[in-house]
Amino acid sequence: MxxxxxxxxxxxxxxxxxxxxxxxxxxxxxxxxxxxxxxxxxxxxxxxxxxxxxMPGVVDCHAHINEPGRTEWEGFETATRAAASGGITTVVDMPLNSIPATTTLAALHLKAAAAEGHCAIDYGFWGGVIPGNTGELDAMVSAGVTGFKCFLIHSGVDEFPHTTREDLERALPVLARRGVPLIVHAELTPDEQPPQGDTRTYRSYLASRPRHWEDDAIRMMVELCRLHRTRVHIVHLSSSDALPDIAAARREGLPFSVETCPHYLTFDAEHIPDGATFLKCAPPIREAENREKLWEGLARGDIDMVVSDHSPCTPALKHLDKGDFAAAWGGIASLQFSLPAVWTGMRERGHGLESLVRWMCRHPARLIGLEGVKGSLTPGADxxxxxxxxxxxxxxxxxxxxxRHKLTPYAGRSxxxxxxxxxxxxxxxxxxxxxxxxxxxxxxxxxxxx
Structure with a gap:
């Protein structure tokens, strides 16, 4: 320096x-x-x-870098160079898709060792809450995790099982005592079903993950937030139907926050061609009217921030040759393009640079406990x-x-x-x-x- x-x-x-x-x-x-x-x-x-x-560097608190264990999907060197070229100066890595998943202190040490010396930008780590690991949480907080993530539905990888309400009842008091947030993949269903009918159609995939899965999960998390006063953050909001419950939680004064992602603000179900599995993600990209309501939720302040949810894989796992949404991995590679993608949508809707910094810099920094250090041009900040x-x-x-891989829906898009x-x-x-x-x-x- x-x-x-x-x-x-x-x-x-x-x-x-x-x-x-x-x-x-x-x-x-x-x-x-x-x-x-x-x-x-x-x-x-x-x-x-x-x-x-x-402007301040972007703070992206939601990216799957996958190293160690699935570095062939992505790794710290390639991910952070892509981030730097896209204006991101701080990224927080998700605890799943790497092997081992970051659900123990030992796994956190392995993740930190894999990252050290290979990152073009600053980085942090989320830990994971899974069934049976409550005893690991205190030590992981002391070691430096930003907070913890859980899934309320199958995560897509067996190394990171989903939690029940009972699991969360055990974990949330620990997180509340230590002052760290729980970030939640909020889909909830007792009877998960794969896409039915012609699984090459996007319509079949969209129908397989309805909005009420998100809505029900968010209502449960509002209840748990109220009971334990633990900071709860909903990741990658897709369903605009949940916005009234989110707004009500805010009015109540609960420590409850929400993010959405560039792909939910850019694309719409009506224009996703059949077989276009590179646009499969979970929760799914929904209809154009839903997208516009998400923009309105951002403008009102019901949604706090926009982060990438960069979730790449090897191209083979997208099954582009068959275009099968049931078989394809769900995730969108977006780290490099999240800033211009969001700014493109903002320009079209009349939002300015101050909102851009609030949604992509300042509020993500606040979530990870680095307000005034990252994401702003205040004296004393990095x-x-x-x-x-x-x-x-x-x-x-x-x-x-x-x-690491070139497959992204933003290639070829103005x-x-x-x-x-x-x-x-x-x-x-x-x-x-x-x-x-x-x-x-x-x-x-x-x-x-x-």
């Missing part, structure tokens, strides 16, 4: 008080000040980017900065995809917003297709568990 202070200035800096002309003073990897350009101390080197936007051109557009080609430079703690790690020579990402823990 350079100790030489320097300044990044622009006519459009997204500050805590709005978008304005400003200069960000960087010292020792931190934001030292955000000043009017005329007040920059003499003698400091200044990089002025004109009308390009300077100098994780982007130079972003919100007017530019691109059509990503497969050759430009930096994930996207607004181009990340020109990415800085991590004041050091430039990405600029116009080029990366710094060595990865400098660090494990970032919740401040109360560091």
């Amino acid at each position: 350079s100790s030489q202070p320097w300044v990044l200035a622009s006519q459009r800096v997204v500050t805590e008080t709005g978008v304005r002309e400003a200069a960000v003073v960087v010292r020792d990897g931190k934001v030292a000040a955000v000043l009017p350009p005329s007040e920059v101390p003499a003698g400091l080197p200044v990089e002025h980017v004109g009308h390009k936007v300077v 100098a994780d900065l982007l130079v972003f051109d919100p007017e530019a557009s691109s059509v990503p080609e497969a050759s430009q995809v930096r994930h 996207l607004h917003g181009v990340v020109e430079r990415t800085y991590l703690r004041g050091e430039r790690i990405y600029a116009q297709g080029e990366f710094s020579s060595s990865p400098s990402g660090r494990w970032v823990r919740r401040p109360d568990t560091a």
Whole structure:
């Protein structure tokens, strides 16, 4: 890290008080000040980017990196380089799809060892709540996990079994005492059924995971949040029918938050062709009217944030040759493209840069306990900065995809917003297709568990 202070200035800096002309003073990897350009101390080197936007780095608290154990799906080196090129400066890895799953202290140590020295950006880890591992939770919090994830339905991998309400009744008091959140894959059904009929049709897959699965699960989690006062966060909200229950929980003052993902805000069921298994995810992408209600929920504040849910696999597991939604792995590769995908939808609906930073930087940082450290340009925060051109557009080609595998629904799609430079703690790690020579990402823990 350079100790030489320097300044990044622009006519459009997204500050805590709005978008304005400003200069960000960087010292020792931190934001030292955000000043009017005329007040920059003499003698400091200044990089002025004109009308390009300077904003905080994106905080993505939902990505499946899969290493160790399924590194052929994705790994820390490829995932974090893709993230850096997409403006993400902090990522939190999910506890499943790696082998072993991050459900014990020993598994957490293995995950941390696999990541160390290989990450282009800062990173954290979610632990997992599964049946029978309540005794591991305290030690994992002390070791630095961000919080814990559970599934209320089969996770897709046998290493990460789903929890019952009884399992959660045992785990939630521990999480409440330690002050860490439970993040929940909220689908609940007593009689899970695979797609019926012609499983090449998207209609069959959509019908196999109805909205009420999410709605029922969210109602149960509101009840448990009320009982235990544990922070509960719903991941990848797909069903807009759940928004009234979410809003009611907020009015009640419960510690309850929600995210959605770029694919739910971009695509719609009516335009997913039969056999297009690269768009299979769980919960599923729903109808256009549902998508627009999710946007409305974001605008109202019922939905807190947008994160990628980057969940790649080897192309063979998507069964593209057969186009079989029943057989295909569910997950969308999106880490590199989440920022421009969301900004594209925001432009179309009249949302501005301040909302972008709130939904993709500040609120995710708050969830992981790093508000004021990540995701903002407040003095004392890490100098994780982007130079972003919100007017530019691109059509990503497969050759430009930096994930381990090139299969993503964003390839070939026109996207607004181009990340020109990415800085991590004041050091430039990405600029116009080029990366710094060595990865400098660090494990970032919740401040109360560091």
